[in-house]
Amino acid sequence: MPKKRIKSIIFSFLLFAGITLNGFTADFSLSGLQKGVSDFSGELAKSLPFNSSLGLNWSDAYIGKLIPSAPPHFGVGGSFGFTTMDLGVVKTLAGYLDYSLPFDMNKMFLPAYTAEARIGGFFLPFDVGFKFGYLPPVGLGGTGMNMNFLLVGGDIRYAVLDGKVLPKISLGFGINYMKAGVGGKAGSEQTFNFDIASDHYYIKLEQPDINLNWDTFALDFKVQISKSILIITPYLGIGGSYAWSSAGYSVDAKVTGDTEKVKEYLNSLNLNGIDINNANISSTVKNSAFNLRVFGGLSFDLSVIRLDLTGLYSFLDQNYGASFGIRFQL
Numbered sequence: 517m518p519k520k521r522i523k524s525i526i527f528s529f530l531l532f533a534g535i536t537l538n539g540f541t542a543d544f545s546l547s548g549l550q551k552g553v554s555d556f557s558g559e560l561a562k563s564l565p566f567n568s569s570l571g572l573n574w575s576d577a578y579i580g581k582l583i584p585s586a587p588p589h590f591g592v593g594g595s596f597g598f599t600t601m602d603l604g605v606v607k608t609l610a611g612y613l614d615y616s617l618p619f620d621m622n623k624m625f626l627p628a629y630t631a632e633a634r635i636g637g638f639f640l641p642f643d644v645g646f647k648f649g650y651l652p653p654v655g656l657g658g659t660g661m662n663m664n665f666l667l668v669g670g671d672i673r674y675a676v677l678d679g680k681v682l683p684k685i686s687l688g689f690g691i692n693y694m695k696a697g698v699g700g701k702a703g704s705e706q707t708f709n710f711d712i713a714s715d716h717y718y719i720k721l722e723q724p725d726i727n728l729n730w731d732t733f734a735l736d737f738k739v740q741i742s743k744s745i746l747i748i749t750p751y752l753g754i755g756g757s758y759a760w761s762s763a764g765y766s767v768d769a770k771v772t773g774d775t776e777k778v779k780e781y782l783n784s785l786n787l788n789g790i791d792i793n794n795a796n797i798s799s800t801v802k803n804s805a806f807n808l809r810v811f812g813g814l815s816f817d818l819s820v821i822r823l824d825l826t827g828l829y830s831f832l833d834q835n836y837g838a839s840f841g842i843r844f845q846l
Contacts, residue, residue, distance in 0.1 A: 593843020
C-alpha cells in the first residue's frame with residue numbers, strides 16, 4: 517500500500533472542503549480510480565440532462581399568440597431549483613481514494629438557476645421560450661476554490677388544445693446545454709512517486725490548479741397539460757431527453773520529471789484515459805443516455821405576476837427535483 521494515498525480533491529470540491537493532494541506509488545489502484553471516474557461520468561450522464569431541464573417549466577402549457585392578439589402574449593422572469601444525483605458512485609470513487617465522506621446521505625444536490633423569456637407564436641398556436649443561467653468563476657468564501665456554471669436552452673411548444681374551453685395541451689421540443697465546474701489551487705508544488713519494479717520514478721507539478729468539469733447537450737421532448745382555475749393554474753407534464761455528456765478532471769501545471777516512463781506505465785495498465793503532458797494531467801469520460809421524467813405543480817396568478825412551484829421526478833434513476841419561479845406574463 518502507498519505511504520499516503522491521494523486525498524480526494526475531487527470530492528473536496530463537491531463537498532466544499534479544502535483537501536490537499538499527496539504523493540502515491542505505483543501500487544495505488546489507478547485502475548480502480550479510473551473505473552470510479554468512469555462510473556461517476558456514467559451517473560452524471562443520467563443526472564445532468566435532468567438538471568438541465570430546470571427552467572422554462574411554466575404552468576401554462578401554451579401562453580397564447582403574440583400576433584394577432586390583444587394584448588400580445590409574452591412573459592419574462594426567472595427560476596431557481598435543484599435536482600438530485602445518486603451519491604453511491606461518489607462514495608465508491610471516494611473509497612478508491614481512501615476517503616470517507618463526512619456525512620451519510622444517499623443523494624447529492626445539483627442546483628441551477630435561469631433567466632427566462634417566452635413569446636407567443638405568429639398566427640399559429642405555438643410559443644417559443646429561451647433560458648439562460650451563468651455564473652462566472654467565483655470564489656467559495658475562504659476555501660481557495662472557485663466554481664462556474666452555464667445553462668442555456670430553448671423550446672418550442674405547439675398547442676394541440678388552446679384552452680378556450682378544454683384544458684391546454686401542448687407538444688414541445690427543446691435543446692439544453694449545461695456546463696459547470698469547480699476548481700482551485702493545490703499548493704505550490706506536488707510530487708507523485710512511482711515505484712515500478714525495482715526502479716523509482718516521479719512527476720512534479722508546480723503550482724497546480726485542480727479542476728473538475730462536466731457538461732451535457734440534450735435534445736428534449738415533452739407533453740404538458742394545464743387548466744386555469746380562478747387564480748391557480750395546476751399543470752402536469754412528461755418529458756424525455758437524449759443527452760451526450762462528459763465529466764472529468766484536470767490538474768493544470770508545469771509537469772516535470774519522468775513523464776514518459778509514467779505514461780508507459782499507465783498504458784501498460786490500460787489506463788490510456790489518463791493523459792499526461794507538460795501542461796497537465798487529465799481524464800475525461802464521455803457517455804450518452806436517455807432520461808424520462810414527469811413534472812408538474814401549480815402557479816398563483818396574481819394579475820400579470822405568476823409564481824410557479826414545480827416538482828420533478830426522473831423515472832430511470834429515481835432522482836427528484838424542485839424549482840420556484842416568478843415572472844411577468846401577459
